Amino acid sequence: xxxxxxxxxxxxxxxxxxxxxxxxxxxxxxxxxxxxxxxxxxxxxxxxxxxxxxxxxxxxxxxxxxxxxxxxxxxxxxxxxxxxxxxxxxxxxxxxxxxxxxxxxxxxxxxxxxxxxxxxxxxxxxxxxxxxxxxxxxxxxxxxxxxxxxxxxxxxxxxxxxxxxxxxxxxxxxxxxxxxxxxxxxxxxxxxxxxxxxxxxxxxxxxxxxxxxxxxxxxxxxxxxxxxxxxxxxxxxxxxxxxxxxxxxxxxxxxxxxxxxxxxxxxxxxxxxxxxxxxxxxxxxxxxxxx
Amino acid sequence: xxxxxxxxxxxxxxxxxxxxxxxxxxxxxxxxxxxxxxxxxxxxxxxxxxxxxxxxxxxxxxxxxxxxxxxxxxxxxxxxxxxxxxxxxxxxxxxxxxxxxxxxxxxxxxxxxxxxxxxxxxxxxxxxxxxxxxxxxxxxxxxxxxxxxxxxxxxxxxxxxxxxxxxxxxxxxxxxxxxxxxxxxxxxxxxxxxxxxxxxxxxxxxxxxxxxxxxxxxxxxxxxxxxxxxxxxxxxxxxxxxxxxxxxxxxxxxxxxxxxxxxxxxxxxxxxxxxxxxxxxxxxxx
Numbered sequence: 123x124x125x126x127x128x129x130x131x132x133x134x135x136x137x138x139x140x141x142x143x144x145x146x147x148x149x150x151x152x153x154x155x156x157x158x159x160x161x162x163x164x165x166x167x168x169x170x171x172x173x174x175x176x177x178x179x180x181x182x183x184x185x186x187x188x189x190x191x192x193x194x195x196x197x198x199x200x201x202x203x204x205x206x207x208x209x210x211x212x213x214x215x216x217x218x219x220x221x222x223x224x225x226x227x228x229x230x231x232x233x234x235x236x237x238x239x240x241x242x243x244x245x246x247x248x249x250x251x252x253x254x255x256x257x258x259x260x261x262x263x264x265x266x267x268x269x270x271x272x273x274x275x276x277x278x279x280x281x282x283x284x285x286x287x288x289x290x291x292x293x294x295x296x297x298x299x300x301x302x303x304x305x306x307x308x309x310x311x312x313x314x315x316x317x318x319x320x321x322x323x324x325x326x327x328x329x330x331x332x333x334x335x336x337x338x339x340x341x342x343x344x345x346x347x348x349x350x351x352x353x354x355x356x357x358x359x360x361x362x363x364x365x366x367x368x369x370x371x372x373x374x375x376x377x378x379x380x381x382x383x384x385x386x387x388x389x390x391x392x393x394x395x396x397x398x399x400x401x402x403x404x405x406x407x408x409x410x411x412x413x
Numbered sequence: 414x415x416x417x418x419x420x421x422x423x424x425x426x427x428x429x430x431x432x433x434x435x436x437x438x439x440x441x442x443x444x445x446x447x448x449x450x451x452x453x454x455x456x457x458x459x460x461x462x463x464x465x466x467x468x469x470x471x472x473x474x475x476x477x478x479x480x481x482x483x484x485x486x487x488x489x490x491x492x493x494x495x496x497x498x499x500x501x502x503x504x505x506x507x508x509x510x511x512x513x514x515x516x517x518x519x520x521x522x523x524x525x526x527x528x529x530x531x532x533x534x535x536x537x538x539x540x541x542x543x544x545x546x547x548x549x550x551x552x553x554x555x556x557x558x559x560x561x562x563x564x565x566x567x568x569x570x571x572x573x574x575x576x577x578x579x580x581x582x583x584x585x586x587x588x589x590x591x592x593x594x595x596x597x598x599x600x601x602x603x604x605x606x607x608x609x610x611x612x613x614x615x616x617x618x619x620x621x622x623x624x625x626x627x628x629x630x631x632x633x634x635x636x637x638x639x640x641x642x643x644x645x646x647x648x649x650x651x652x653x654x655x656x657x658x659x660x661x662x663x664x665x666x667x668x669x670x671x672x673x674x675x676x677x678x679x680x681x682x683x684x685x686x687x688x689x690x691x692x693x694x695x696x697x698x699x
Contacts, residue, residue, distance in 0.1 A: 130525035132602045137531060140516045143572050148538040151549035158548060165555070211445060214438050221443070227685065228446035231453065234677045234688070236631040238649040239670035242656045243456045246663050252468045253663065255455065259470065287449065292692060299693040348544065351633045355653055372544050372634075379548050380638055392545040399542055 158389035165383055176390035186391070188366045189374040193347055195278055196285070196370060197402070200346035204286045204293060205338060211290070212297035213327075226298070230291035237288065241355035244284040245271065248356075271356060274367040281368045285352050289345060293338055300334030301327070336410040340403050347399055348372055371395050453674070460668035467664045481668035485655070491672060493644055494651035501566045501636075501647060502629035508571040509625045510618060516572070517580025518606050522592060532581070538574040547638055554639055561642040569635060576621050579695060583617040584610060620691030623684055627677055648673045 159176055163169035180186045215225060232240070248270035251257045257267050270280045304327065312322045328335075350372040354360040361377070362369025375395065379388030459467055461477040485491050520532050550569055559565035587610060595605045611618070636647040646654065652673050656666045681688055 126524070129523055129602070133519050133523035133525045133528070136515055136519040136523075136602075136606075140512055140535075140572055140577075141531070143512075144535060144538060144574075147550075147569055147571075148541060148546070148574075149534075151546045151553070152541050154549040154552075155545055158552075165552070211442065215442055218435065218439050218442060220439060225442055225446045226689075227681075228450050230689065231678065231681060232449055234627060234681050235453065236649055236652075236670075236673040236677065238631075238633055238653050239456070239673040240452060242652070242666050242670050243452045246459075246666065247452070247455075249663075255470065258468070262470070284452075287452070290449070295689055295692050348542065351649075354633075355656070359657070360653075375544060375547075376634070376638075379551070385548055385552070389548045392542075392548060396542055396545045400540070 155389045155392055158385055159393050160390075161386045163385040165385060169386070172386065176387045177394075179387065180390060180394065185366055185369070185374065189362075189369045189371045192278060192362075192367070192369055193349075193371045193398070196282060196346045196349050197343055199279070200282050200286055200349075201339065201343045204289055204342055205335075207286070208290050208293035208338075209297055212294045212301060213323075215294065216298050216301045226295070229294050232288045233291035235288065237351040238355050240284055240288060241352045244280075245356045248280055272364060274364050277357070277364060277368045281349075281353050281356050284356075285346065285349055288352075289342060293342065296334055296338055297331070300331045304330040332410070336407065339410065340406050343402055343406060344399060347395075347402065350376070371398075453678075456667050456670050456674065459664055460671045462664050464662070464664055481664050482672070485665055485668055485672075489655050490644060490646075490651065491648075491655070491669065494646050494648045495672065497563070497566075497645060498630055498648040501563055502626050504563075505567050505570045505629045506622055506625045508567075509573055509576050510622055512572045513576030513621065514580045514584075514611060514614070514618065515606065516577045517582075518584045518610050520577070521581045521584035522587070522589070522610070532577075535574050535577050539578070543569075543634065547635060550635070551638055559639070561640055561645045563645075565639045566636050566645075566647065570625075570629060570632075573625070575695075576625070579617060579621055580614065583614045587613050616687075616690075617694070619684070619687050620694055623680065623688055623691060624695065627680065630677060 158169065160171060160173060161169040162172045162175070211229060215222065215229075218225070246253070247255045249257070250269070250272070251261055251267055254270075256270065260266070260268060269276060271277050308326050308330070309322065312326055317325070347370075349370050353362050353368050353370055353373055354376075357363050357368055360373070362373045371391065372395065375388050375391045378384045378391060454472060458472045458474060460481055461479070462474040463476060463478055463480070466474060516535070520528060546569070554560050554565045554568075559568065591609055591613070592605055595609045600608070631649060632647070633649045633653070636650045637653070640646050640650060643651075643654070652669050655669050659665050
């Protein structure tokens with residue numbers, strides 16, 4: 123046996139268990155979810171093929187459309203706000219030396235915390251007086267009590283705030299790495315040409331940061347589209363209330379599958395969810411690249 | 414805590430440090446940092462408060478007490494949940510480290526037909542969101558009797574496409590000469606992987622280990638789905654159930670939240686540099 127052949131055999135031996143794993147735990151379930159999506163199944167009786175019925179039901183399901191709208195609200199508020207905040211912090215933190223590491227650590231630590239624990243901390247902050255910190259502070263400075271999580275209008279931003287807060291540190295660290303990667307000679311050249319701060323930011327910093335920005339826009343968008351832990355733990359009974367006003371798609375998938383045991387409908391929702399993720403990231407990659 | 418060293422020629426960027434505006438910027442950044450830490454500080458402070466003090470805005474407890482902690486360890490399975498999280502996160506991390514590096518090594522250092530197909534297939538799994546797989550996984554776990562078991566919690570995460578990608582990138586940077594030399598010395602292929610290749614990628618391994626452990630320690634959706642037996646909850650799932658039952662005893666909820674969060678904080682304080690570097694490596698390469 124030639125040595126090449128021997129090495130190839132060894133490679134396949136190393137890959138045997140992983141190939142079985144990826145096929146059984148990733149690929150097969152992905153295909154299976156299409157099968158389940160076209161059936162009606164409560165796990166007790168055998169699945170029944172129903173064609174496109176689950177997808178048709180979705181079109182006329184008001185809760186689905188609310189969850190759909192909320193998912194995009196999380197995305198279109200969360201991603202720009204968090205990226206802008208992160209960029210501003212990173213831009214200035216990059217220029218500051220004193221206590222740099224400590225400040226960076228303070229911004230980064232929330233990113234590593236358990237989402238569930240943080241959701242409960244924030245939930246406590248939002249409680250009506252005399253319990254909640256925010257209302258106590260508002261009352262102390264003479265403002266009225268706010269309903270926060272109890273209001274159909276304020277609840278979604280109130281749930282979004284901790285999600286933005288928790289993701290900020292990750293974005294800041296990546297922005298700072300991106301800023302550090304810009305060759306100093308560009309800045310030196312700009313200085314010699316007498317370019318002002320804004321000019322440098324617009325003509326050098328932002329264009330050079332493009333790969334980082336593209337990456338962060340896609341990653342953070344996917345993160346906000348997949349929001350679940352925060353909403354589940356910040357709303358009563360994990361239902362995404364009040365009146366579904368904070369319910370995202372992932373929570374609706376969870377409820378359909380594991381509270382209502384409508385596996386077919388839940389699987390159909392996951393496929394729609396998958397298509398949304400795919401479309402959003404493809405559109406973003408395309409837009410960012412063509413500019 | 415050391416800052417990233419400034420390389421030469423950064424003078425323009427640090428010019429701000431010399432201008433009078435820097436103190437304003439610095440103060441704003443520090444205020445921002447304090448605001449970022451406020452939820453955590455309040456969480457820890459409140460967990461040490463007595464019930465009558467909880468609603469006071471002051472952060473430092475008048476008479477700090479550990480009673481909240483003793484209470485929740487005695488009256489709910491927090492110890493057990495902690496143990497469950499620890500065992501499952503550790504085993505998953507070891508499995509990921511072993512398999513992902515083995516796969517990454519094989520894809521980087523062996524020449525064989527089909528290598529690219531395997532690599533692309535594994536990368537494709539990164540496009541499949543977990544949410545799409547949970548329903549089939551649940552059905553699988555139910556059919557095989559894996560619900561409410563450590564195996565049920567662990568099986569989806571034993572290997573990850575992300576880890577394979579990361580490790581392959583790093584093994585690509587390992588010179589072939591080392592491997593060829595070991596082969597000439599008569600070392601077996603598996604021994605070469607363990608004794609020659611792995612020690613050369615320890616930075617990547619430590620980053621992967623920390624991410625995988627933290628990711629599994631804080632995972633919520635899948636453990637929530639696969640466990641219904643209270644004794645088998647992981648810490649986040651247990652905390653969620655505990656908190657909703659003790660909705661009015663916020664000092665207890667905060668003690669529970671602190672228990673779930675402190676390990677990650679401690680890991681961060683110890684491995685700060687690796688974690689931040691790891692985020693950058695994984696982020697820029699992923």
